[in-house]
Amino acid sequence: MIYLDHNATTPVRPEVREAMWPYLGEEFGNPSSRHGPGRRAREAVERARGQIARLLACDPAEIHFTSGGTEADNWALRGTSASSQGSVVVSSVEHHAVLHAAGELARAGREVVVLPVDGAGRVDPERVLEASEGAAVVSLILANNETGTIQPVAGIGAVLRQRGVPFHVDAVQAFGKIPTRVDDLEADLVSLSAHKINGPKGVGALYVRSGTSLEPWQVGGGHEHGLRAGTENVAAIVGFGAAAAIRREEMASQERRHGRLRDRLESALRERIGDVVVHGHRVHRLSNTLNLSFRGVEAEAILVGLDLEGICASSGSACTEGAADPSHVLLAMGVEPRLAAGAVRFSLGWGNDEAGIDRVVEVLPAIVARLRDLSVF
Numbered sequence: 001m002i003y004l005d006h007n008a009t010t011p012v013r014p015e016v017r018e019a020m021w022p023y024l025g026e027e028f029g030n031p032s033s034r035h036g037p038g039r040r041a042r043e044a045v046e047r048a049r050g051q052i053a054r055l056l057a058c059d060p061a062e063i064h065f066t067s068g069g070t071e072a073d074n075w076a077l078r079g080t081s082a083s084s085q086g087s088v089v090v091s092s093v094e095h096h097a098v099l100h101a102a103g104e105l106a107r108a109g110r111e112v113v114v115l116p117v118d119g120a121g122r123v124d125p126e127r128v129l130e131a132s133e134g135a136a137v138v139s140l141i142l143a144n145n146e147t148g149t150i151q152p153v154a155g156i157g158a159v160l161r162q163r164g165v166p167f168h169v170d171a172v173q174a175f176g177k178i179p180t181r182v183d184d185l186e187a188d189l190v191s192l193s194a195h196k197i198n199g200p201k202g203v204g205a206l207y208v209r210s211g212t213s214l215e216p217w218q219v220g221g222g223h224e225h226g227l228r229a230g231t232e233n234v235a236a237i238v239g240f241g242a243a244a245a246i247r248r249e250e251m252a253s254q255e256r257r258h259g260r261l262r263d264r265l266e267s268a269l270r271e272r273i274g275d276v277v278v279h280g281h282r283v284h285r286l287s288n289t290l291n292l293s294f295r296g297v298e299a300e301a302i303l304v305g306l307d308l309e310g311i312c313a314s315s316g317s318a319c320t321e322g323a324a325d326p327s328h329v330l331l332a333m334g335v336e337p338r339l340a341a342g343a344v345r346f347s348l349g350w351g352n353d354e355a356g357i358d359r360v361v362e363v364l365p366a367i368v369a370r371l372r373d374l375s376v377f
């Protein structure tokens with residue numbers, strides 16, 4: 001199998017699994033208990049918090065564990081809106097976790113401003129600032145999961161801080177791939193998820209800058225600084241920490257390695273297949289992501305053809321898989337609906353190599369040619 005769908009999810013690395021094992025076995029203590037097993041579980045959770053904080057260059061006390069990126073996104077939007085009447089400002093290329101959370105707030109009567117993006121999928125920082133006057137929160141995705149496009153966030157947070165508007169950054173797809181120091185992002189809230197960086201599914205975090213006003217997500221026993229009650233998912237949190245520590249070591253080298261492989265794939269496909277359109281920013285783009293359309297061909301048909309060859313790719317957002325609608329991200333970028341319906345995403349990660357990339361280059365031109373022969377347009 002050649003797995004090229006790392007923006008949907010990633011395999012758990014063996015080192016991560018090894019780190020988690022004890023907490024699924026003999027180390028079963030509740031981190032809130034005062035006895036030995038409890039204290040050891042607490043130490044493990046706090047070590048993981050420190051490992052994640054190091055990648056954000058923040059105080060570990062500002063990290064709050066959640067059930068994943070979706071919960072972190074929902075919490076950031078709802079938790080800031082609870083204490084302010086202001087509008088919610090988002091971009092049109094956000095993940096559905098943000099867009100649908102904003103939609104819920106809109107149904108409850110909140111003003112929601114959805115900002116346009118340019119053809120490469122980037123917002124205009126000036127328009128973000130214009131819209132942010134008196135807002136309850138501004139939320140931007142740092143790196144897009146479908147196209148890899150990276151938003152120009154620099155300079156936005158500093159102005160928002162002067163205005164007292166909290167700035168949320170969905171860094172789920174960027175964390176561990178590109179630098180995400182919170183002071184460089186000038187973010188007050190940052191969403192993270194473990195399973196996009198070779199950690200386990202069902203665990204993530206929300207960074208909350210100290211001093212940011214945020215309602216608790218759920219109440220109960222006072223866990224996570226009283227903001228997100230519930231006994232911690234110790235094994236998953238330990239795995240998240242281990243995955244973050246590995247990324248910290250390998251981020252720069254993997255970014256270069258994935259960039260070389262991605263560029264090899266992109267140029268070979270462009271060379272061998274006519275009428276290819278690459279979506280996303282050419283420079284400000286995650287080095288592991290390639291999103292492209294082959295004019296006149298449906299993505300689903302290509303994916304079936306690739307799957308038969310043991311190659312896993314995606315038609316964009318895995319969360320809308322099964323729905324035939326073209327990607328909201330590509331439509332927001334002005335891609336015509338028919339072309340957007342043909343978009344295929346290859347996202348690279350740990351375990352990919354040149355042989356796998358070359359295999360795609362070997363089989364895809366024939367798949368596209370066959371489908372174009374059958375095509376009615």
Ligand SMILES: *Cc1c(COP(=O)(O)O)cnc(C)c1O
Pocket residue numbers: 007067068069070071073095097141143144145170171172173193194195196202203204
């Ligand atoms: C995957 C993803 C999420 C959701 O994270 P989960 O942990 O799967 O809930 C949110 N935002 C972005 C950009 C993502 O890629």
